[in-house]
Amino acid sequence: MRVLQVIDSLPTGGGARFVVNLALALSQKNIETDVLLLDGAETSFYKELQTSFSGKIISLTTGKRWDIRNIFRIVPYLKTYDIVHVHIFPASYFVALANIFTRNASPIIFTEHNSQNRRAVHFLFRYIEKLVYAQFKKIVCLTPAVQKFVTDHLDTDPSKLVVIENGIDIQKIVATKAYDKKDFGFGASQKLILMSARFETQKDHETLIKALALLPERFCLIFAGEGSLLNYYKKMVENFQLTSRVTFLGNRTDIFKIMKMCDFNVLSSHFEGLSLSAIEGLAAGRPFIASNVAGLDFIKDAGVLFRKGDEKELASIIKTLAEDDILYKKTAEKCLERAYEYDIKYMIDKYVALYNDLT
Incomplete structure (x- = not known):
């Protein structure tokens, strides 16, 4: 199995720490795992992954995570892996939009890391959020509270939602x-x-x-x-x-x-x-x-x-x-x-x- 983890960058924060922990642990289980970054700035988490990780770190840009061309740069990777697992906005949007332009794309999983999402309650952005979430095969919620928020605000099919709680070493x-x-x-x-x-x-x-x-x-x-x-x-x-x-x-x-x-x-x-x-x-x-x-x-x-x-x-x-x-x-x-x-x-x-x- 080949798995691609996608995130905008690896700053010091919970989402980045999660991706580093997940990628390292999957590799230790002999699951071929690579990490794709919209912005490959060499942060402390990036250097940790670079030192300990057996997979590839793919950087689409340096310092340009909002570059709209990232959508098309992502497209080839959606056909290369068995699973694409995306985390955090704006990576979630770029992957979802890339999926629209991709035939026979791999299943995409999105992990929703927060129990609140301002875009989901905004009168305009909530419709964009619904379009984005519709591109994901499964949406992982960290808690039942996160699951309830997604269900209540984005009218998501409950069968697409699964709760997997965070973990650390x-x-x-x-x-x-x-x-x-x-x-x-x-x-x-x-x-x-x-x-x-x-x-x-x-x-x-x-x-x-x-x-x-x-x-x-x-x-x-x-x-x-x-x-x-x-x-x-x-x-x-x-x-x-x-x-x-x-x-x-x-x-x-x-x-x-x-x-x-x-x-x-x-x-x-x-x-x-x-x-x-x-x-x-x-x-x-x-x-x-x-x-x-x-x-x-x-x-x-x-x-x-x-x-x-x-x-x-x-x-x-x-x-x-x-x-x-x-x-x-x-x-x-x-x-x-x-x-x-x-x-x-x-x-x-x-x-x-x-x-x-x-x-």
């Missing part, structure tokens, strides 16, 4: 050795809070910044990630006079070591699909705290949920855990137990079964 994180706090200039008594997420509108860094302002001085915040709103949040930190307590690390390839160094892993967000970052946070063996929104509510009864946008509740949760060693340890243990339910081996088996059903 849990043992890789468990085996990772944490940095020492002093490696980053922190003292042993300081309590470190990490949020690893892109600085985009989907995420809610603001609530965590406001929560930090309510916590004692010994609590410090670390942000890992980049994005279009990075400078906006840097200015917010200055306005709250928290500059000495907030560290911006940018994109990191050593995020698991940082997760395990910190005392708390937090994901404050407006919505998710089924967040890889959340599963990684659970697996770090520290209390994981997240907004109570679709795509993060799966941590219930393991990690701790707070009301979206409620900085007072978030600060209270962090403070309570920090002051109760027994509760802290019990919560961390439950988080790790829940993480094992999302080991990548389960996800891969389900994708392989789906590929086999379509070939």
Whole structure:
């Protein structure tokens, strides 16, 4: 079986991490897998794939993922592989449009990564979305909530939808050795809070910044990630006079070591699909705290949920855990137990079964 994974590019983010994990795992199962990128910019994920991957990395352009000619560049590949598996907008549109121009194309699978999609609820774009989704043989939804959103807003044939939850290599994180706090200039008594997420509108860094302002001085915040709103949040930190307590690390390839160094892993967000970052946070063996929104509510009864946008509740949760060693340890243990339910081996088996059903 020959499988082609298609994504616009490999920036630091959940969708790109998903594709890298999937491609590597499929190759290890001796399934011939290649990755096609609309934009082959050499990001950290690109370099990781280049180093560890046995398949081909096909780059249509460098820095031109929106080039309309990508539609026609994709066409030949739709006949070359047994399965074409596409992820994320705009790659989904380019592949769908290429399919319209292709006779006898291979079956196309699309993984819907988010529980919300602004195009699907826009009065004009929803009709384009319906045309695009009609080109896919199967649509994989990361959670039942994602499945419901697609059904409700895009009138998709339910038989085309299948739920396959995200998964990660849990043992890789468990085996990772944490940095020492002093490696980053922190003292042993300081309590470190990490949020690893892109600085985009989907995420809610603001609530965590406001929560930090309510916590004692010994609590410090670390942000890992980049994005279009990075400078906006840097200015917010200055306005709250928290500059000495907030560290911006940018994109990191050593995020698991940082997760395990910190005392708390937090994901404050407006919505998710089924967040890889959340599963990684659970697996770090520290209390994981997240907004109570679709795509993060799966941590219930393991990690701790707070009301979206409620900085007072978030600060209270962090403070309570920090002051109760027994509760802290019990919560961390439950988080790790829940993480094992999302080991990548389960996800891969389900994708392989789906590929086999379509070939």
